[in-house]
Amino acid sequence: MDNANIREIRIDPIVPTQSVLISTARGNRPRRDEAPPARDERAFVETCPFCRGNEDLTPPVAYQVPARDEWEIRVVKNPFPILADDQLPPGLPPGIQQVIEGYGHHEVIIDHFNHGIALHQFSERHLALLFTVYRDRMRFLYNADPRIKYILVFKNFGKSAGGSMAHTHSQLIAMPIVPHNVYDEVQSSLLFYKKSGACIFCTLINEAMTLETTAYDRRDGEKLQNYETAKYLVERGRKFVAVKPFASRYEWEVHILPMEHQGNFLEAGADDFADLARVLRRTMARLHAVVGELQYNYFLHTLPHQENSSDFADSFHWHLEICPRTSIPSGFELGSGLFVNSISPEEAAAKLRRVVIED
Numbered sequence: 001m002d003n004a005n006i007r008e009i010r011i012d013p014i015v016p017t018q019s020v021l022i023s024t025a026r027g028n029r030p031r032r033d034e035a036p037p038a039r040d041e042r043a044f045v046e047t048c049p050f051c052r053g054n055e056d057l058t059p060p061v062a063y064q065v066p067a068r069d070e071w072e073i074r075v076v077k078n079p080f081p082i083l084a085d086d087q088l089p090p091g092l093p094p095g096i097q098q099v100i101e102g103y104g105h106h107e108v109i110i111d112h113f114n115h116g117i118a119l120h121q122f123s124e125r126h127l128a129l130l131f132t133v134y135r136d137r138m139r140f141l142y143n144a145d146p147r148i149k150y151i152l153v154f155k156n157f158g159k160s161a162g163g164s165m166a167h168t169h170s171q172l173i174a175m176p177i178v179p180h181n182v183y184d185e186v187q188s189s190l191l192f193y194k195k196s197g198a199c200i201f202c203t204l205i206n207e208a209m210t211l212e213t214t215a216y217d218r219r220d221g222e223k224l225q226n227y228e229t230a231k232y233l234v235e236r237g238r239k240f241v242a243v244k245p246f247a248s249r250y251e252w253e254v255h256i257l258p259m260e261h262q263g264n265f266l267e268a269g270a271d272d273f274a275d276l277a278r279v280l281r282r283t284m285a286r287l288h289a290v291v292g293e294l295q296y297n298y299f300l301h302t303l304p305h306q307e308n309s310s311d312f313a314d315s316f317h318w319h320l321e322i323c324p325r326t327s328i329p330s331g332f333e334l335g336s337g338l339f340v341n342s343i344s345p346e347e348a349a350a351k352l353r354r355v356v357i358e359d
């Protein structure tokens, strides 16, 4: 891999209205001055409401596994919900402003009873359980409340990633709209499907996993160029793959997807989660080895509720987006909507691949 400076605008293949400026020249990106604060590695903190034994410090339990005995994963209502079901409908505003009732549910999923554990230190059994809890909570809320159009599952870890509680946890927000990031992906992939008959995510996975392709001249069959195309692969399991997006917004952004087409996360089963757990744990270990103490967000993108018509189910492909936070968005990024990434995705993927993971 040559280390020449890249300065190019890459169009996101899935949502072409989004683009990223890959600019690897040094010093053009505001960095965090201080090293991230050390993670609190204590297993138990007496004053932490999410620690086992402090259950009376949180709202009542909504769900837990196992149902009896000491819990491993525990779900409670968020005491400071972004959306909730306790408000009166808004009055009609005058003019062109529009309001949709801020109705919904906001839950906290306490990922692990261990206060300071990092994701790459979770057992694979526990990680698989966590994704099972995500799925089962989503199923429950969709069934219980027909007004919900989308449920976003996400995780903020570390202060720079908006994690307000040190104890490892995820969140789930059930909302009365489909958020536009999901909507854009769903619509763009449907468009691609209608043109080409293929799922764009499957197409990108195929490309990411092809070791080498050769381009031939169309007229005389002469070999033009060899492309090394597996350069976006980070980790590969039996059923899941971790890839570095070609138009990565964040330096160390990695996406994990099922290799076989699957539109809806709610259809994933135990065998899927067992392999997802392995691919996720190993991916997080790679990131940890290269970036250091990680502060990150991850979130699940899947089909909106009741978009199971066959076109959507064939054109969309659920995935987990992992976005480590290593820099602060600049005014340029906020003003232009153009993310700036100072590490070439090809080089970042190569670095992550080189990490040797103990099994």
Ligand SMILES: [Zn+2]
Binding pocket: 044, 045, 048, 049, 050, 051, 052, 114, 115, 167
């Ligand atoms: Zn705790």
Ligand SMILES: [Zn+2]
Binding pocket: 199, 200, 201, 202, 203, 260, 261, 262, 315, 316, 317
């Ligand atoms: Zn697909």
Ligand SMILES: [Zn+2]
Binding pocket: 185, 301, 319, 321
């Ligand atoms: Zn997505």
